[in-house]
Amino acid sequence: MTSADMTPADVFASLDDRSREVFRRIVETYLESGDPLGSRNLSRLLPMSLSPASVRNVMSDLEGLGLIYAPHVSAGRLPTQAGLRFFVDGFMQVGDLSAEERDNIERQLRPAAPDQSMDAMLSEASRLLSGVSRGAGLVISAKSDPVLKHVEFIRLEPTKALAILVGEHNQVENRIIELPAGVTASQLTEAANFLNANLAGQTLVELRGQLERLKTQVSTELDALSQDLVQRGLAVWSGGGAEETSTRLIVRGHANLLEGVAGADDLDRLRLLFDDLERKESLIEILNLAETGSGVRIFIGSENKLFSLSGSSLIVAPYRDGDSRIVGAVGVIGPTRLNYARVVPMVDYTAQLMARLSRAGR
Incomplete structure (x- = not known):
């Protein structure tokens, strides 16, 4: 039985302390560097005494559950997409932002002048999210019906x-x-x-x-x-007619997605991602994804059909106007090894600030 046949609680209960620690170290190494982690190096990192042979046995069990895999023979192990989802849901600790981090976000999004346009602030929000992640900052704004x-x-x-x-x-x-x-x-x-x-x-x-x-x-x-x-x-x-999309997209940090691109396959996946972003229906789909949940939502790889071909992850949160209507979304798109624990609270707080600006009528 693999993790796909079990609930997250069942998977977590099936792992003993050393299995959880081995799994956690493999995922954290992947999120930090993108590199597979081998049994010999892993045995040195563990807080308990475990030989490389014992580590390999644990890895075999984790592979059987579908949580990790070997990218090639004799390589270390990487988390699968299911493993990443399991880590995000069961292991990841999402802390609150510090007062300094909140102040920094507010300072960057605060209007530079009383008449600063909303577009300028949307662009700044996108740039800000790009700067705190390894991906591209994303802001979608549904055009309101202005007076x-x-x-x-x-x-x-x-x-x-x-x-x-x-x-x-x-x-x-x-x-x-x-x-x-x-x-x-x-x-x-x-x-x-x-x-x-x-x-x-x-x-x-x-x-x-x-x-x-x-x-x-x-x-x-x-x-x-x-x-x-x-x-x-x-x-x-009205923007030229009803056939045009009522949403606008601002993306900053495309270059971040090029870091670590190793070959033609990676470039092809990036092209697919950019093609997805340029399609008008993609904007509506992202807004729908944000609207169907409360707070920040995380989509890893093919969990989100929109980016399934590019294998990208999406962290997205909606923001609302004074009438509690969703008027846009902010988020980050990037590789599956995004620093989820850091990006999630950043996206959440940025969405809160955008909602505040929207309610203020900016």
């Missing part, structure tokens, strides 16, 4: 204009839009004035409904070109 405060159109070329849209918390979106043929500067101003007078102070969903109700008024007060600009302005704020 519109001000709209302005600035002509750039005869057929192009810059649409400037300001939300109630001073978040700004600048987009280039195509102008209808023959549009004049006064029509740009007229369209912006109409939006600011009639539609400011509402969310995008409310704006669309209001525009529908004001169609008759739009037709009488604005000519066809200005009416077109009004609708283009709303489309720009």
Whole structure:
């Protein structure tokens, strides 16, 4: 019977003290260096007196349970994916962050200026998580339905204009839009004035409904070109259409994932990982993974179908707005030998801070 046929409690109960210690040393060596640990070196590390031959017998039992394996003949042992999961669930001690570590995270995420954008803080959170792990820092933010405060159109070329849209918390979106043929500067101003007078102070969903109700008024007060600009302005704020994803992804620390890459197979796995991250459905999947559990969730290798081909691990936690809605997630993606005990509390506390910023309306 392997560990796959037993509950974690059953597996733990089946191990005596020396088996647990041998297993723990093998996993910790792997997490530290990525190297297999042999019986001779292991016998020197153990707190109890155990010969290399006895260590090999213990290793054989652990292999039978599916917790460790030999990467090649006469090599030391490495933990299997099941072994890593067993270690995380049954052995790993996740401590709280020190006051100094908390202060350091808060200092890095604290807005540098009152008008600092949320995007800047999301990017900083991603960079921060990359710095404390051997992987890439990941931040996903679900775009909220913002309240519109001000709209302005600035002509750039005869057929192009810059649409400037300001939300109630001073978040700004600048987009280039195509102008209808023959549009004049006064029509740009007229369209912006109409939006600011009639539609400011509402969310995008409310704006669309209001525009529908004001169609008759739009037709009488604005000519066809200005009416077109009004609708283009709303489309720009919405991100270009309903078919586009409502989430954004920020990843920092790609280079960390290249450390220790030994050959073509490793590079191929990294390419698969980056391809996964670039797919829009991947963002939604990660948010769903974060939402289905409470607090930090750990996915090791193929446990998460999203990264099963690349064999990467994902540590992720959601963060919520003032209405307890999940509006994003923070985490770390990296090799299976991430320092889980250190990264988990970092991800957890970063998610708490992002929730605080989100509730503050930043």
